[in-house]
Amino acid sequence: MVAAGVKGRRRPVGYRPGAGSAASRAANLVGLSLLAAVFLVPFYLIVRNALATTEEITAPGWMWFPSSPAWSNVAELFNDPKVPMGRSLWNSAVVGVLTTVGTLFLCSTAGYGLARISHRHANKIFYAILATLMVPSAITFVPSFVLVSSLGWVSDLRGLIIPPLFNGFVAFLCRQYFLSFPRELEEAARVDGLGYWGAFWRIVMPNSKGFMAAMAVITFVTSWNAFLWPLVIGRSPDSWTVQVALSTFLTSQSINLPQLFTAAAVAILPLVFVFLFLQRYLVQGVAQTGLKG
Amino acid sequence: MTETETETETGTPGPGPGSGSGPGADTGAGAGRSGVSWRARVGRRLGSRGAAFWYFVGPFLAGLVMFTYVPVAWSAFLSFFDARNTVTPAAEDFVGFANFASMLTDANFLRSLWTFTLFAAIIVPVTFAASLGLALAVNRVRVARAFFRSVFFLPFACSYVLASLVWKMSIFTGVHYGLVNTVLGWFGVGPIAWLNGNDPPWFWLVIATLRLWIQCGFYMILFIAALQQIPEHLYEAAYVDGAKPGRQTFWHITLPGLRATSVAVLMLVLIQAYQAFDEFWNLLPNSGNVPYGRTPLVYLFHTSLGTVQDLGRGSAGALILALLIALVTLFQGKVLGFGKPEGR
Numbered sequence: 001m002v003a004a005g006v007k008g009r010r011r012p013v014g015y016r017p018g019a020g021s022a023a024s025r026a027a028n029l030v031g032l033s034l035l036a037a038v039f040l041v042p043f044y045l046i047v048r049n050a051l052a053t054t055e056e057i058t059a060p061g062w063m064w065f066p067s068s069p070a071w072s073n074v075a076e077l078f079n080d081p082k083v084p085m086g087r088s089l090w091n092s093a094v095v096g097v098l099t100t101v102g103t104l105f106l107c108s109t110a111g112y113g114l115a116r117i118s119h120r121h122a123n124k125i126f127y128a129i130l131a132t133l134m135v136p137s138a139i140t141f142v143p144s145f146v147l148v149s150s151l152g153w154v155s156d157l158r159g160l161i162i163p164p165l166f167n168g169f170v171a172f173l174c175r176q177y178f179l180s181f182p183r184e185l186e187e188a189a190r191v192d193g194l195g196y197w198g199a200f201w202r203i204v205m206p207n208s209k210g211f212m213a214a215m216a217v218i219t220f221v222t223s224w225n226a227f228l229w230p231l232v233i234g235r236s237p238d239s240w241t242v243q244v245a246l247s248t249f250l251t252s253q254s255i256n257l258p259q260l261f262t263a264a265a266v267a268i269l270p271l272v273f274v275f276l277f278l279q280r281y282l283v284q285g286v287a288q289t290g291l292k293g
Numbered sequence: 294m295t296e297t298e299t300e301t302e303t304g305t306p307g308p309g310p311g312s313g314s315g316p317g318a319d320t321g322a323g324a325g326r327s328g329v330s331w332r333a334r335v336g337r338r339l340g341s342r343g344a345a346f347w348y349f350v351g352p353f354l355a356g357l358v359m360f361t362y363v364p365v366a367w368s369a370f371l372s373f374f375d376a377r378n379t380v381t382p383a384a385e386d387f388v389g390f391a392n393f394a395s396m397l398t399d400a401n402f403l404r405s406l407w408t409f410t411l412f413a414a415i416i417v418p419v420t421f422a423a424s425l426g427l428a429l430a431v432n433r434v435r436v437a438r439a440f441f442r443s444v445f446f447l448p449f450a451c452s453y454v455l456a457s458l459v460w461k462m463s464i465f466t467g468v469h470y471g472l473v474n475t476v477l478g479w480f481g482v483g484p485i486a487w488l489n490g491n492d493p494p495w496f497w498l499v500i501a502t503l504r505l506w507i508q509c510g511f512y513m514i515l516f517i518a519a520l521q522q523i524p525e526h527l528y529e530a531a532y533v534d535g536a537k538p539g540r541q542t543f544w545h546i547t548l549p550g551l552r553a554t555s556v557a558v559l560m561l562v563l564i565q566a567y568q569a570f571d572e573f574w575n576l577l578p579n580s581g582n583v584p585y586g587r588t589p590l591v592y593l594f595h596t597s598l599g600t601v602q603d604l605g606r607g608s609a610g611a612l613i614l615a616l617l618i619a620l621v622t623l624f625q626g627k628v629l630g631f632g633k634p635e636g637r
Contacts, residue, residue: 025435032430036444039506042456043447045463045472058468062475106353113349117342125354132361135615141590142597142607143368144360146380166356196345225452227571228590232598243454247575250458257462264458271450279443286511287518 046268049261057257073262084237085263088245092224093270095160095241099223100216102165108212111174112200116186126175132168145232159233160241164223170215177211178204214285217278224271242267368608376605392609402610404584405592406617412588413566415501420562421555424509428516429547442517446510453571456503461488461576465499488576491585496577500586503572508565512558519554523547560625567618570594589614 049057051069078086113119114126144163145154153159181204189199205212230241240248246267249260275282367380372392374382396402431441448456464472467486474484487495527546536542548555570590573581581591593614597607 025433028430028433029436032434032441035427036441039444039448039510041472042451042459042464042506045459049463058470060469106356109349110353113346117346117349119343119346122346122350125350128354129357132357135361135365140361140364140368140611142593142604142611143364143371145598146367146371146604146608147360147364150380162356163360166353166360168357168361171353196342196349200349221450225454227452227454227574228594231574232594243452246452246458247454250454250461250575251580255462260458260462264455268451268455272447275443275447275450279446283442283446283514286514 046261046264049258050265052258054257070258073258074266077259077262077266080259083245083249083259083263084240085242085245085266087238088240088242089266091157091160091240092242095157095230096220096223098161099164100219102161103167103170103219104212104216106165107167107170107215108174108205108208109200110171111176112178112204114171114175115178115181117196129168129171133172141228141232144229148233154233155236155239156233157239160230160239164226164229167219170219173215177208181208210281210284213278213281217274217282218285221271221274221282368604368611371604372608372612374605376603376608378602378604380604382605388605392605393613396606396610396613401584401587402589402592405587405589408586409567409569409588411497412500412569413563415497416504416566417559417562419501420505420508420512421559423505424512424558425516425551425555427509427513428520431513432517432520442510442514445513448507448509449511451507453503453507454575456507457572457575460499460503460572488578494585496586499576500572503576504566504569508562512562515554515558516551519551520547523550556626560622563625564618564622567614 048063048065050073051071052063052066053070056063056066077083110129114122114129148154148159148163151159153162185203185207186199189203194202225243226241227243227247230244231247234240234244237245246263249255249263371380371382373387373389375386375388375391376382427445431438431445434441465487466472466474467484467489468474469478469484471484471487473487477483477485485495487499523546527550528542531542531546532538536545568590569588570581573586573588573591574594575581577583577586580595581587582595589610593607593610596610597604
């Protein structure tokens, strides 16, 4: 009876998270705008310093933006023989792309097999994968280094690409995803004479593009931003990723400030594009990541 | 394990017609095999369900064993040896539990655990409150909601190395031209050397704000997703029951509705904090190898991959740390009731 009375009225003000009095909503908006400005300050500083000269950065008064942007900083960065910036960007790109492609291939097939092909060992294997999630990956860097060095993959891109391919977490997420994939589609494929392999590639994968894109974006961002493992493996400058190059640059004795920030701008640019154009998938991937806890 | 191996063998085609399968393993599928060609039999086997399972799961499993199980086992083995600069110690280098004893009485290692505890005590509650607050505010705003969400999430694109660069070289630079020192200068406060030493420990402010900036948007997304799962009729029922909007609905509807997500966020922040390495390495002097700000991972790095590669002690330290993380995670899970469904 009461509920019927409520239904006819305006929505109860202030009860839903999206509501509130006009004044409190305005305050919320102003507060959020100020916070957003603060969150963007580091990006502003990267651009400002990348386009300035050392004198402008270290001048006594605050310079809001260089009056004549020094675009020559970019050319100088790539021509500086002391910093292998071009090479490290290339390494990061190769590692990022191959890691993403390989991880998706291995983890999606494994996840599908565990979710859809009944087998007496399936549960044991699933728990073996779950157990690796309990071991924080950063803790295993010492033992992994031991193994990779005995394979002779130190200072070698193979050492950067291959060990992270077998990502228990992505395999776990893939299994959970394929468990909820509609069975009818696959059964239709089986009736048409496709085996497991054919059904997977022709029916299941083409219908899982959104999920796969989310996994791909997460894997690529993680790979591009990884630091500890590339630092362990990248003993010679030829095998540095862009993060290791940035770090070496940052902790070196003589620092050229504009060049440092130009390098930072170059290093973040690919990910800014990923964020601008693929954010939908990334948010979806993050929400999925959080489900695991 | 032997079972698994047998299964793998029957799943992969053997070198010749006779040797591909043991006589016992194949009794079901191999009826009338003498008359069938090798190619036809391999074809049938590849199409069978058991074989399909292995070519879907096998490659991943092999890699997982190779790159996770083998290294962990090898490391556990090394932790009982005096393994300096070697990964294959000789039998006479066996030292029993000496590496563990040495790590557990190592003042530097113990201090690194204390440093971590301090770090976690700062970062866990602050990240939790900030990301929940952001989620509530962004969820409430009616204009440009997608814009705000994107702006707060954007720092997640930055690596800790990149953020360290900006924090160290521009925001918290210890001289007059750093951003914070410039602002302080407007109020007549002299420049502060943020990252130089432990007295006062200003470096915690630098490290905490950096991690907060990167992580907060990520956890905000998780909270927003959870907020949208809370059924609206609960708020309407509260209205009917005469609950006061704002604080009362927050404590009695919103927060209970976010319980599972809250627990997950707390655990993720804590586990991430345990593994803090990048910003300490890049911000603090001497690659983070300073007594006041050395985290466990930084110490393990310098122990096992420094000038003396003491892989025995490094492995022992890694195992102690892994055990500690497991214990804390289990304890936290017990206390907070991890894994229970969302809701009251």
